[in-house]
Amino acid sequence: MTTKYLLPEDRIPRHWYNILPDLPTPPSPVLHPGTLQPVKPEDLAPLFPSRIIEQEMGMEREVAIPEEVREALARWRPSPLFRAHALEKALGTRSHIYYKYEGVSPSGSHKPNSAVAQAFYNAKEGVKRLATETGAGQWGSSLAFAGQLFGLAVTVYMVKVSHEQKPYRRSMMRTWGAEVFASPSSQTQAGRRILEEDPKSNGSLGIAISEAVEDAATHEDTKYALGSVLNHVCMHQTVIGQEAREQMALAGEYPDVVIGCHGGGSNFAGIAFPYARDKMNGKQVRLVAAEPASCPTLTRGTYAFDYGDTVKMTPVVKMHTLGHDFMPPGIHAGGLRYHGASPLVSSLVHAGVVEAVAYTQKGCFEAALLFAKTEGIIPAPESSHAIKAVVEEARKADEEGRERVILFNLSGHGHFDLAAYDQYLAGGLEDHEYPREAIERSMGNLPKVELG
């Protein structure tokens, strides 16, 4: 009985897969937040190094991964693919469940896949410091680690609710030499403005992004790094799906359905885009993005132009959005508390290539606990949304008398989220249903875009 499928180090992919040229509809332009007209690559130069801007907009289908980045990835990649025999047995399902485990990375999630690439390109172009935001701390700790590898200082604006819920994530970033501020902070104009309006603000990814962007834009030697949403980040994550395809072949199976949790979109894109490529080439495969019911961007949001941040400093992109000033409830899956979504994933949902589902957190923790007890890995609250979707897929398949091959991305472990498990076990966890009124309110504030 084989439990895991490993690949040798030389099977770390040599190219990232850029899905942009393969989208069913051409990508929408990126707009300037002031003029609401298309930006030119040079408009992004205060925020990103030139190679990242090229990757963000490039139409090359396969982008070579620099050797230095492959060497950094070799610390933990290829990541293992597991057959979840024990979970299958506990569910009593006929379906075969596989998971790609990204928790083996230094920071315990998929995030370093893009962090090392971004740190590499910034260092190569002479940048000295990176400013970024983080939700649950997965991205911040990944960039702290990557900055350390390539000799860059890192400043992290960490969403306040997570800063308080997950103190060890903060410690991890400091251990890797990063400077960490709870966001909204008094370090930036954006942060001070939010604090004036609401001194008790929980923070949100939208606010923390505003702070990090302002920090980068106002310091000569500093650029900005984003852990999700953007095209280049999704592309960097495609090493996950490329490896998974090869490992599924070792297992002698091809998935009927591929599942990832969805916040900004990067881990979902990572596992799903290489399969989306297959699908657009005629292969039968379903792609399912699982998001929180309390922040239901793909299932309830509008596909429209919106700002990436709360304070309207970032470019405006066409994406599924709940409105840039929507404040999600303080659920434990901090990494999924984002009003927007990857424009690429949004476009694929709009085109019907990707399906989306939404779950409330208690059901996700229940699924995560079953997973921990059977498979022995305690999942991150974000990843628990994917597990919940897997459990539902297997149940439906059994009801229909079918046997499905289900593949999902276990994007990270929950070693820094155990307070949330405590709260769940003590019965103290709240479910947040679809926050209709708050969303309707923020939807009223979408920018009015008229393209010339």
Place this chain on the structure above:
Amino acid sequence: MTTKYLLPEDRIPRHWYNILPDLPTPPSPVLHPGTLQPVKPEDLAPLFPSRIIEQEMGMEREVAIPEEVREALARWRPSPLFRAHALEKALGTRSHIYYKYEGVSPSGSHKPNSAVAQAFYNAKEGVKRLATETGAGQWGSSLAFAGQLFGLAVTVYMVKVSHEQKPYRRSMMRTWGAEVFASPSSQTQAGRRILEEDPKSNGSLGIAISEAVEDAATHEDTKYALGSVLNHVCMHQTVIGQEAREQMALAGEYPDVVIGCHGGGSNFAGIAFPYARDKMNGKQVRLVAAEPASCPTLTRGTYAFDYGDTVKMTPVVKMHTLGHDFMPPGIHAGGLRYHGASPLVSSLVHAGVVEAVAYTQKGCFEAALLFAKTEGIIPAPESSHAIKAVVEEARKADEEGRERVILFNLSGHGHFDLAAYDQYLAGGLEDHEYPREAIERSMGNLPKVELG
């Protein structure tokens, strides 16, 4: 440049290596705590299932690993062996440094290697519940996980200072369904007696062992499980060294020195015993156990008969000891705060097969931080003692103009120990030197053994 050496699942060892028949001097008898005369196997029956008692005393050199145990180990084994290129570069050393990484297990350390074996044998013999102690929580969480796998309830007595320092370890045990008490607790006579004498007692492994042994001895359906020290535990851990030997061969090298941290002895035995076998067969290899200067069992203790616990309930064994009522300072490496040592490792130190070194904690954290920044893994405080020894070995080799091949066991990650890193980074960590007076005092209380 190869970073890691992986083995396929079918290379999980098929046998444990039992060093007992190969010891340079025959093993000393195990004594009854009341009579101080040799015990018979049946005297241990209230504590352990029969197959474990056989393994504790057996003289079979290779003991077959049951398939059910190999399947459980396959969740994370074979564990990876890494070449520490980045650490070597940072040290500027000519030496080659390799580490076997046991942090990939469910609980993040080597401990599940024995936990799954012990849970399997107990379940097979109809035991319903296991009682155990834990220091930093590595063993307790491992047994919680293993109990879950084989359908056993688990009760853990957790040393109070760690219970407070490492709340997430506690949560992890509860997530895997275990019942956890801070020790000394009011659950047992032993605990109540200690609390009467010192209501503010920090606890120690010796006390927690007394509580777990009492719990097992006074409940029909319950047995005791120990995470270190005993022969069968050391034997279960030899999968580490067996895999490492094979992986070092893949790397085309044989170590000049093999290093592990040392508390009770299990992770050290795991990496070192298969090499000790080579050494006793004439191979040139140094074996170095690294322990805390504040609890210097191997470097400063006496090789004598002593109790395994504080309240004198366990059998009496010949080992390096600081005295069963020695109370170690509350250092962060909770897993190394034990007054005694594995009788097997003690015997090998006594025979000159194994060397021992001791370090204070600040130097260990400094080495651990360097490791985290270069290799990307945040080590457990216990493992940091091995890293400190590695740094010293490499430095000495460079001074002597030599190039050494150094292999060490990175026994676990420090995801639950980040408060300790915070304290170190903030300059708030204390060093505890050799506690001479306390040790001299406890040495006066060794049992007076006269064998017939």
